[in-house]
Amino acid sequence: MASTTTKLNVNSRAAAGSRAVRRLRRSGRVPGVLYGGGGEPVGFDADARELRLALAGSGAVLDLSVDGSKPTPVVLKEAQRHPVRGETIHVDLLRVNLNEAIHAVVPVELTGVEEAPGVKEGGVLEQITRELNVEALPTAIPESIVHDVGEMQIGETIVLSAVHAPEDVTLLDDLEETVIATLSPPRLQSEVSEEIEAETEVVGEDGAPAQDADGAEGSSGKE
Numbered sequence: 701m702a703s704t705t706t707k708l709n710v711n712s713r714a715a716a717g718s719r720a721v722r723r724l725r726r727s728g729r730v731p732g733v734l735y736g737g738g739g740e741p742v743g744f745d746a747d748a749r750e751l752r753l754a755l756a757g758s759g760a761v762l763d764l765s766v767d768g769s770k771p772t773p774v775v776l777k778e779a780q781r782h783p784v785r786g787e788t789i790h791v792d793l794l795r796v797n798l799n800e801a802i803h804a805v806v807p808v809e810l811t812g813v814e815e816a817p818g819v820k821e822g823g824v825l826e827q828i829t830r831e832l833n834v835e836a837l838p839t840a841i842p843e844s845i846v847h848d849v850g851e852m853q854i855g856e857t858i859v860l861s862a863v864h865a866p867e868d869v870t871l872l873d874d875l876e877e878t879v880i881a882t883l884s885p886p887r888l889q890s891e892v893s894e895e896i897e898a899e900t901e902v903v904g905e906d907g908a909p910a911q912d913a914d915g916a917e918g919s920s921g922k923e
Contacts, residue, residue, distance in 0.1 A: 707763045708754045710744040761838045767851025796838045804841045811848025822886035823854040828879040833872040840868045
């Protein structure tokens with residue numbers, strides 16, 4: 701859990717055009733905006749490497765200092781990433797009260813996949829839900845919620861009610877309707893062959909001439 705905070709020093713930044721933002725990113729800085737907590741939005745820019753390290757833990761609480769001011773506890777609200785390189789190009793941070801619960805999105809991690817009897821028998825395990833909505837104090841938000849599927853059999857479905865959240869963390873999604881994972885039986889080769897055969901027949905019906913056993917088109921009555 702994010703029981704400790706990480707300090708992040710940033711510089712205040714006035715609103716600027718896209719050209720200035722590109723120059724900022726080329727210099728190794730990431731622009732962002734600080735919201736919430738009853739205060740005005742504040743634009744800032746942070747060192748890209750320091751920001752990446754500070755946000756390494758999901759749900760991490762940061763002590764944000766703007767221009768050397770007194771640190772304020774914040775959490776990541778949203779991060780925009782480059783579509784190709786994947787690097788962070790903009791962040792929104794949210795001021796928080798460490799004594800008040802907040803909502804957050806936490807990844808789901810499945811363990812024991814290879815040990816599951818159904819997987820060993822050739823079944824296909826599919827993780828349906830990869831993130832969960834939770835409520836907790838900022839310092840109690842877990843980096844992930846882990847569930848062991850090592851006993852899962854073919855045909856079984858795991859819903860959220862089977863997942864145990866850490867203490868002091870409340871799951872907000874529907875416990876019975878949220879499907880976490882399914883384990884389906886393996887597809888038989890005969891099923892695949894039947895599908896291919898059916899598709900071939902459909903193509904023939906769509907306009908391909910029927911052929912006799914010798915591969916010739918239907919007889920015209922002439923020798």
